Amino acid sequence: MINVKSTTKHGDVAKLSAGGVLIALGVVYGDIGTSPLYVMKSIIEGNGGLKNISENFILGSLSLIFWTITILTTVKYVLITLNADNNGEGGIFSLFTLVRNRAKWLIIPAMIGGSALLADGTLTPAVTVTSAIEGLDLIPSFRAFFGSQVDIVTIVIIILSALFFIQHFGTDLIGKMFGPIMFVWFSALAIWGIIGISHDWTLLRALSPYYAINTLFSSENKAGFFILGSIFLATTGAEALYSDLGHVGKYNIYGSWPFVKICLLLNYFGQGAWLLSARHNPTFTNMEDLNPFFQLIPSSFLIFGIIISTLAAIIASQALISGSFTLVSEAIKLNLFPRLHIMYPSSTKGQLYIPSINKFLWIVCIGIVLYFGNSARMEAAYGLSITVTMLMTTILLFNYLLKKKTPLIAAVLILVFFSAFEFSFFIANIVKFTHGGFIAALIALAILSVMYIWIKGYYIKMRLLEHVPIENYKTQLNQLRQDSDRPKYTTNLVCLTSSHDPEQIERKIMYSILDKRPKKADVYWFVNIAVTDEPYVAEYSVDTLGTLYIVRVQIRLGFRVEQKLNVFLRQISTELVENGEIKIQSRNYTTMPDRKVGDFRFLLIQEQLSYETALNFWEELILKSKLFIKRYTVSPTKWFGLENSDVDVEKVPLFIGKYDHTTLKRTPK
Incomplete structure (x- = not known):
């Protein structure tokens, strides 16, 4: 006798709707949506500061950002990878379950990619919240009474600790505000960007790939090929689009991504326009830890800008924390990770809480904030692990395309193109290993070791x-x-x-x-x-x-x-x-x-x-x-x-x- 009781979670998110798009803004885009806080800042610092930039360098940097987001996020993830859903679910482990019957060795890229993604989840909250809170330095009253980096670090630790503490109670109540807050955030990004770019619309010529290629080999680019390490920060949240597919459905991502992408690009180009206007101003060329994101905001809106950026950073961090819980839960069910105590603090299906993982992430995040001390050092270490995850996703995606009878030549072209593209970013990010990237690498290696011990031990036991x-x-x-x-x-x-x-x-x-x-x-x-x-x-x-x-x-x-x-x-x-x-x-x-x-x-x-x-x-x-x-x-x-x-x-x-x-x-x- 057989009794079948299959359930599906996706009837309410499968179709495009205004509510679904709003939820997508709050759930999917936290990581990539907060990248403007630190991407241009990292690029300028990597080139030796504001005094060393030229118009061609800014054009090239903007062109690199545009084409990186377009190729990796839009083409690879939104147009191709989102179609590799497992009954509406996405993410590297969901993709693995679709292809694991093709070859036993595919468990290797799944384990490596999952480990690297979890390691990335320890750095993202730290760098995002720190970048947002550092905007307080631009407020004279704050600088007068506080003003030291120790005060910034203290505030960041308090915010992160509170965020990890509330996980135990669930995020249903505040989660309802994520979508509207992120809508305000992206709208503000676009408005501030338009204000900046209105002074120099000629920057739009950076949409040509000529400037991207030229800058990679230009003497004006002091970092050379390794500028890609900073450029890559603009698309680190691309993997989250796929991982969060089950929460919102691909059609709501299709409906929201054009709005998000336009807002992001407008802000990046607005920052570029501000940099060109300020590069000969001694007030800015001598300023330490210059962040063009906050300089772009009109002074009368600075406090609002800091508040909304902090809220966006918290939402981005929450998405990474929730994503880590889901990732570990999937690994456990697939027998790739030890069984941990899982709690369900709310009535929302799919929302879960793993106390041991929450404690681990909190300790590591606080440790990272204390170790690096400021966002500049964190940015220098950020991005290495996520390039590994993207490469592993590409390998699994290639096998999925073959399983779906995609013409071999098309599947191979996709594999070769994206592997080469992502491997370039991996090489550019390798230099970050000695600047703190080793922390994420060690965390990923530790998680991978646990996975290997667990699954290998299972195979040995089954044999006996x-x-x-x-x-x-x-x-x-x-x-x-x-x-x-x-x-x-x-x-x-x-x-x-x-x-x-x-x-x-x-x-x-x-x-x-x-x-x-x-x-x-x-x-x-x-x-x-x-x-x-x-x-x-x-x-x-x-x-x-x-x-x-x-x-x-x-x-x-x-x-x-x-x-x-x-x-x-x-x-x-x-x-x-x-x-x-x-x-x-x-x-x-x-x-x-x-x-x-x-x-x-x-x-x-x-x-x-x-x-x-x-x-x-x-x-x-x-x-x-x-x-x-x-x-x-x-x-x-x-x-x-x-x-x-x-x-x-x-x-x-x-x-x-x-x-x-x-x-x-x-x-x-």
Whole structure:
């Protein structure tokens, strides 16, 4: 008997609507939308300051920004990658689930890209909020009473700490304001940009790619090829467009991106116009930490500009934090990451909170703010990890195009073009490694190591497990359940199995039921939970093996569905009783007279080390590392929602080495 209960989340976001576009502004564009806070500032600092820039340099920089956003964000992500959705969901792990059956090695770019994206999530809140708050230095009253960078850092730490603290309570209330605030933000970007560019409309000739190419090889460009490291900051949020696809739907991204892109470009060009007008002014050429973004804002609107930019920075940070939670949750469901305690603080579907990840991000963000001290140093370290994610996405996208029968020549051209384009940015960002980029690289490497240990340990364990046919034990189980001399252990005994074969289970489960302490029950349930490539599938199949006392259940859940085993089994058992596939489990004592199903007891297996099967040194190290990590992860009881259920945990050995038995010699008395 098969019961299918598939759910879909995307009926309300699949179509283009004004409300959907507004939500997209608040959810999708935080990262890329706050880039004007620091991109031009980073470009000018990389060229030696305002006194070293020329008109051709500004034209070239603007041209590079325009074509980078157009090629990477518009063409690659908006026009091509958004079509690679998994039932409406996007992101590197969703893309991986679409192509993982093509080749086993595709798990490698998925793991590398996911690790780099998580590492990027630690830098973005720090650099964005710091860049916004540094605008306070332009307010005379603030500079008079405070004015030191220590004060700026203190304010940034307070804001970030408050942001991470409220994650526990959910962001439903303030989340409703994100869209309107970001609409005001983008509108302000456009207005300020128009004010700036109105003094020199000839800057629009920078739309020609000639200026971009010329600047890369111009002597006026002091950074040379490595200027691309600063240019790339304008498009770091492109990956977020794809990752947040499931929240808003691609049509709402299609509808909102032209508005966002125009607003961003107007502001960049406005900053360029201001730089050209100020490059010979000693007041600005001698100014430290000059930020053309705040200089572009009319003085009467400066306080408003700082407030709205701070709010936009907070929204961008919130998007990165929420995205990190979702990314880790997907990795866990795909068995690429240890199980962590996941909470759902609001009624909004898909909104989740992972306390350990929240604490990790908070500690790292605060550490980054304290270590770098100002946005200029952060910008010098920012961008390296996200280039890696983009390259990995391109590899997976190529395989997706082949799967969809895209003409080979077209798929190869897309792979070669975008790989070359992104690899250029990767090389340009390599120089950032010594300027602090090593922090993001080390974080990504640490996350990747955990992923590798987890999945490799799983493969080793699966290789060692011995499976047995359930059919061979039907007679013994029937005799045990009818043994009047043995006390009943439970009415329904539920054993979790990792075997996807409906006719087999691990030998250790039968050993626990029959050998360790025979467990008498009316019905023996052997349940396997398989995570599907579709995000919101929820279905099950049942095989009773021709009995009324053995139930082999296969539950299939999407990689974004909570694995609440107790709830699912109540539904399944009730349906089986109603269909006559198992007997009604009447009770003499109950507060619910109509109840047809008896009590449940769950048997969970906890692995321990043993020394009876030989493994090489590397495999032994992997298994030891995985078991060490498991000490700090959520227990299976919590993960499967069994905190209020009757659960027994039994320890079984994991075989990791050869043990030489010593034989005793009997001696006379």
